[in-house]
Amino acid sequence: MALDFGVFCKNTLDGEVVDHCFSAVFGLAQNSDPSYLDWLMKAWGWTLAVAGLGLTIALILGAVMGTLRTLPDNGSLSRWLVRLSTVWVELFRNIPILVQVFIWYHVIPAFILPLKSLPSYWLVSIALGFFTSARIAEQIRAGIQALPSGQRAAATALGFTTAQSYRYVILPMALRIVIPPLTSESMNLIKNSSVAFAVSVPELTLFAMQAQEETSHGVEIYLAVTLLYALSAFAVNRVMAQIEKRTRIPGFIVSNDASLAH
Amino acid sequence: MLSLDLSFYNWELFANYILKGLLFSIQLTLFATVGGIVFGTFLALMRLSGKPALVYPSTFYVNTMRSIPLVMVILWFFLLIPMLIGKPIGADLSATITFIAFEAAFFSEIVRAGIQSVPRGQGYAAEALGMTYGQNMRFIVLPQAFRNMIPVFMTQTIILFQDTSLVYAIGAYDLLKGFEIAGKNYGRPMETYILAAFTYFVICFSLSKMVRKIQAKVAIIR
Numbered sequence: 001m002a003l004d005f006g007v008f009c010k011n012t013l014d015g016e017v018v019d020h021c022f023s024a025v026f027g028l029a030q031n032s033d034p035s036y037l038d039w040l041m042k043a044w045g046w047t048l049a050v051a052g053l054g055l056t057i058a059l060i061l062g063a064v065m066g067t068l069r070t071l072p073d074n075g076s077l078s079r080w081l082v083r084l085s086t087v088w089v090e091l092f093r094n095i096p097i098l099v100q101v102f103i104w105y106h107v108i109p110a111f112i113l114p115l116k117s118l119p120s121y122w123l124v125s126i127a128l129g130f131f132t133s134a135r136i137a138e139q140i141r142a143g144i145q146a147l148p149s150g151q152r153a154a155a156t157a158l159g160f161t162t163a164q165s166y167r168y169v170i171l172p173m174a175l176r177i178v179i180p181p182l183t184s185e186s187m188n189l190i191k192n193s194s195v196a197f198a199v200s201v202p203e204l205t206l207f208a209m210q211a212q213e214e215t216s217h218g219v220e221i222y223l224a225v226t227l228l229y230a231l232s233a234f235a236v237n238r239v240m241a242q243i244e245k246r247t248r249i250p251g252f253i254v255s256n257d258a259s260l261a262h
Numbered sequence: 263m264l265s266l267d268l269s270f271y272n273w274e275l276f277a278n279y280i281l282k283g284l285l286f287s288i289q290l291t292l293f294a295t296v297g298g299i300v301f302g303t304f305l306a307l308m309r310l311s312g313k314p315a316l317v318y319p320s321t322f323y324v325n326t327m328r329s330i331p332l333v334m335v336i337l338w339f340f341l342l343i344p345m346l347i348g349k350p351i352g353a354d355l356s357a358t359i360t361f362i363a364f365e366a367a368f369f370s371e372i373v374r375a376g377i378q379s380v381p382r383g384q385g386y387a388a389e390a391l392g393m394t395y396g397q398n399m400r401f402i403v404l405p406q407a408f409r410n411m412i413p414v415f416m417t418q419t420i421i422l423f424q425d426t427s428l429v430y431a432i433g434a435y436d437l438l439k440g441f442e443i444a445g446k447n448y449g450r451p452m453e454t455y456i457l458a459a460f461t462y463f464v465i466c467f468s469l470s471k472m473v474r475k476i477q478a479k480v481a482i483i484r
Contacts, residue, residue, distance in 0.1 A: 094466035095459045096424035099438060103459055107452045191331035198430060205333050209431075218341045222334065230329045 007217040008037040008224070015215075036211055036221075043207035044228050050121050050128065050203060051193040051232070055186055057129025062136025063175070065089060067166060069137060070144045072152075074162070085137065092134035098195045101127045105199045121203075124196040132189045136182060143178035144170055176247055183240040187233040194229070204228060270448050271457060279447075280461075283440025286354065290361055290436070291423045297362035298422075299415065302369030307399070309374055320370070327367035333431050336360050340432045353434035357426075365422060372418060376411035377403060413477040420469050424462065437461065 011018050011033045018035045068085035071078040092100070104127040109115040115123065147170060155165030197206040208225040212218040308320035327335065339360040344350045380403050388402040427438040435443075438458055445454030 090467060091463070094424075094463045094470065096427040096438070096462055098427045098430060099455070099459050099462055102455045107455050110452060187329075191329075194331035194333040195428070197333065205331070205337075205431075208334065208337060212337075212341065219345075222338055222341065226330055226334055226338075229331055229334065233329060 003220055003223075004217060005220050007215050007220055008040065009035050010215070012036055012039055012214075036215065039207060039211065040204075040224055040228075043202055043204045043225075044232075046121065046196075046201055046203040047190070047193055047228070048232060050125050050196050050201060051190045053122070053125035054128030054132065054193065055189050057126060058132035058136055058185075058189060059182075061129065061133035063140055065133060066137035066140025067144070067171065069141045072162065078162075089134045089137050092130050093138075097128070097131045097192050098198060100131050101195050101199060103127070120199055121196065121201045124193075124199060124201055128189060128192060128195075131192070132185060135185050135188075139178045139181040139185065140174065142181075143174040146177060147173055176244075176249070179240060179244040179247075183237055183244075186236045186240060190233045190236060191229065266453055266456065267450070268453055268457070270450055271453070275444055275448070279444035280437065280440045283435055283437040284461075286435055287423065287426045287437040290358060290426045290429070291419060293358050294361035294365045294422055294426075295415075295419050298365030298369040299373075301362065301366035302371075303373050303404075305366055305370035306373035306377060309370070310377060324367045324370055327364055328371075332364060332425055333428050335364050336428060336431050339363070353429065353432045356432060357429040357434045361422070361426070365418075368418060369415070372411055372414050373407065376407035376414070379410050380406045409480055412480050413473055416469070416473045416476065420466050420473070423469075424466060427462075 006017065009017050012035065013033050018033065065085040065088050068081045069089070071082050073079060073082075095103075101124055104123045105120065109118075109123070151169055151173065152165060155169040160168065193203065194205040196203050197209065200206065204225045208221055211221045215221065305320045305324060308316040309324070311317065330338075336357065340353070340356045343356055343359065384402055384406065385398055388398040393402070426436055429436050430438060433439075441454040441458035441461075442451075445451040448454075
């Protein structure tokens with residue numbers, strides 16, 4: 001079985017080979033019909049958009065919920081916040097991501113009407129973001145709890161309020177510790193963004209399914225899509241590694257990576 | 263305000279639409295767990311063998327599986343298996359093969375960590391007693407490693423049960439599909455999605471509570 005990557009230069013309408021393979025992507029030939037390569041690139045853009053938005057939501061909500069789960073028991077407000085964040089985590093990590101996507105797409109807009117005007121990829125991003133935030137919250141909680149308890153005690157002894165001790169003592173250390181697990185959660189989010197096919201967001205997986213049927217060059221199409229997923233996840237991995245490197249305080253926190261440890 | 267009516271959800275609907283899907287999801291989870299642990303153990307032993315001819319292929323396999331979205335793996339197998347054997351196979355069988363192959367990669371990482379968590383002295387002591395590699399693994403290292411791994415295995419199985427819903431991509435009839443078809447036939451799509459979420463939640467939440475209890479019980483005290 002020989003692979004024929006020429007399929008990517010074919011016109012998506014009639015299957016003829018187009019003269020400019022990259023036509024629509026770079027705006028070279030405005031009037032020519034798009035090729036499968038153009039479609040693939042657009043689909044990649046959708047995957048990155050869905051995953052990028054989802055990651056933003058997941059990191060913000062995950063950091064907030066993870067922090068709330070570790071609040072000290074000093075009053076009814078903090079007790080309620082701990083309860084809220086516990087329910088949040090249990091709710092969003094015990095329902096499959098695909099079911100959550102369907103709920104956000106088919107059910108919630110019927111109750112929260114403004115959501116109806118949002119484009120569907122937003123709803124998928126929200127679903128991905130909430131789902132991943134539960135996992136990130138658990139990592140952040142573990143990171144905070146891994147700190148020696150003397151840190152919190154020292155902040156209290158200096159007269160810091162709870163908010164101040166989190167802002168100046170606990171979070172700056174905990175957030176640095178959790179970068180490696182956050183990296184793998186971010187890569188998981190990119191992979192999980194493939195469920196967007198189920199609500200017809202024109203991203204990589206949907207492209208793979210449709211182009212496979214149209215061209216009968218499934219292997220070539222799937223290979224390209226698989227490589228783009230791997231490339232995207234790898235890019236996230238490198239960006240997070242850079243962030244870890246930039247934010248590291250020498251001699252202060254021992255990295256998980258033995259080669260970097262002092 | 264729109265209201266939800268769940269009164270249509272009765273035993274008859276459950277027996278006609280949901281049960282079949284639930285059984286398939288459970289069956290898929292069990293096959294993938296057992297198959298995944300068996301093949302995963304072999305992969306882990308290959309990776310720890312120190313022989314390049316075994317280490318490189320197994321490492322490549324595990325890393326590849328772990329870097330591709332599960333939906334794409336499901337699509338790949340559904341495309342490739344018929345090409346290789348020359349005749350179409352059903353979505354159910356394809357899903358089962360895919361999940362065993364996919365989970366083997368994840369279970370192998372758990373087994374590898376589990377084997378490495380057994381103190382080295384155990385393996386050396388077995389060697390000193392004249393045990394072969396096979397006896398060493400069979401009687402000394404693996405029993406301890408598996409005991410350490412039980413909670414992680416169970417957590418992975420819960421994730422696996424959630425992941426089985428992704429067979430939606432090839433149209434297999436699982437728990438989610440059962441709810442979806444029931445929703446279409448009864449004209450109540452919103453309610454059935456909520457019921458699906460509720461069902462998955464109850465199953466996964468109770469299982470994860472159970473795991474926490476077992477975790478405390480099986481821990482080896484040293």
